[in-house]
């Protein structure tokens with residue numbers, strides 16, 4: 442009997458591989474950061490070959506570290522940064538352009554044009570998404586329009602498009618299998634979340650030929666075995682989900698009304714809305730949570746583009762700290778942010794504002810402002826943005842929300858979670874295992890291969906690490922949020938649309 446499930450978690454800033462035992466405990470983990478490429482202001486790219494190299498390297502490394510062979514591994518689950526767009530040549534297996542990352546703003550003008558032409562309502566109704574450069578559709582179109590000969594090659598069926606899950610499966614199967622799952626497909630702006638198929642009108646709108654697209658399979662089923670020469674060769678790939686959807690699954694949010702917030706590169710709050718899509722009146726996204734056993738579960742999502750990435754920016758962009766965890770010492774060295782408020786709209790603003798042209802801003806600077814105040818304002822900005830999401834979610838649903846489950850790399854920061862509890866006036870619950878993204882993908886793969894029987898069995902694995910209770914009065918929270926709202930307003934519409 443195989444004793445482990447291997448999870449491949451391909452995030453925006455790093456590739457991770459985690460081996461889980463059959464109680465859902467991580468037994469070994471390996472992680473590698475990779476290059477963020479910023480060719481122009483507002484553009485963000487990844488080298489898809491580098492993503493494959495580091496993802497396969499950490500997968501081998503984690504098996505070596507745990508002294509595990511392919512026979513010990515029951516299944517592989519894949520979870521990934523969503524929307525990031527790879528277009529490759531089917532003959533060479535090589536990308537024809539760097540991957541365009543979800544945070545990339547280069548197609549904002551294209552989206553403006555589609556909306557000006559009256560397509561906004563159709564996009565929203567069919568895909569559940571807000572018209573925004575965030576999603577894959579306009580990114581595929583950009584690659585086809587800008588790589589010489591690409592449109593002609595696409596027309597001849599020579600090109601393939603995929604989000605990172607598709608790209609990894611394609612590599613793992615030596616180019617034999619080109620698939621995705623409905624959670625990832627629902628982020629492309631090309632997929633109809635009601636008919637559960639690629640939508641011809643949307644494909645026409647973005648001029649993307651259907652022949653480029655992956656087959657959409659369930660989120661939990663055996664798709665193929667690993668064929669490439671790796672330590673996990675022969676292991677079935679049996680789970681795929683976008684990272685936020687996998688985190689929802691890994692947090693055991695199986696029932697309608699169950700909610701989580703993830704603090705990774707961005708911050709993403711998702712609530713399970715059950716068997717039917719819920720239409721947001723408050724500029725949230727309707728998305729597919731997952732599909733299992735022919736049943737689709739939907740979710741409402743609030744997406745914040747810059748969450749933990751603000752810490753990375755202080756580290757790599759400003760050189761203010763050496764490593765991410767240094768932020769904690771800086772925050773603790775001052776009583777408060779000294780009146781400094783940071784709106785980290787470095788890639789525009791996502792939910793609930795959806796302003797492609799907002800840009801980052803720091804308000805309230807004085808001669809007394811120190812790097813510690815700025816660091817504190819940066820961390821607080823993750824909590825303020827997440828609070829905006831919860832407000833929208835509460836307005837959209839009648840779910841009784843009595844606590845918020847959290848996870849993601851930045852959720853390690855106690856100061857962040859305490860501040861979150863304070864301004865939300867809600868208990869924040871951090872589980873022991875807060876790599877829930879990877880765990881969710883492992884669960885999806887393990888359910889498809891008989892490692893676990895059902896979701897009831899998974900619920901037993903969940904354990905609380907710490908609960909953060911609000912420590913300030915409601916009026917103080919309201920005052921802080923009022924200042925934040927004012928700062929957001931002033932950061933909006935900063936960049937001018939390209940003529």
Ligand SMILES: Nc1ncnc2c1ncn2[C@@H]1O[C@H](COP(=O)(O)OP(=O)(O)O)[C@@H](O)[C@H]1O
Pocket residue numbers: 451452453454455704705706707748749750751752753765766767768769849850851852853854
């Ligand atoms: N100790 C820390 N305090 C605050 N933020 C952190 C800390 N460690 C990591 N981060 C932030 O968390 C993010 C990484 O989280 P992770 O869940 O791994 O993201 P992703 O999956 O998007 O790559 C980074 O943006 C990083 O800046």
Ligand SMILES: O=P(O)(O)OC[C@H](O)CO
Pocket residue numbers: 451452453454521522523524543683684685705706707708744
């Ligand atoms: O890389 P993460 O974990 O911040 O997630 C990125 C999201 O999937 C983008 O939609």
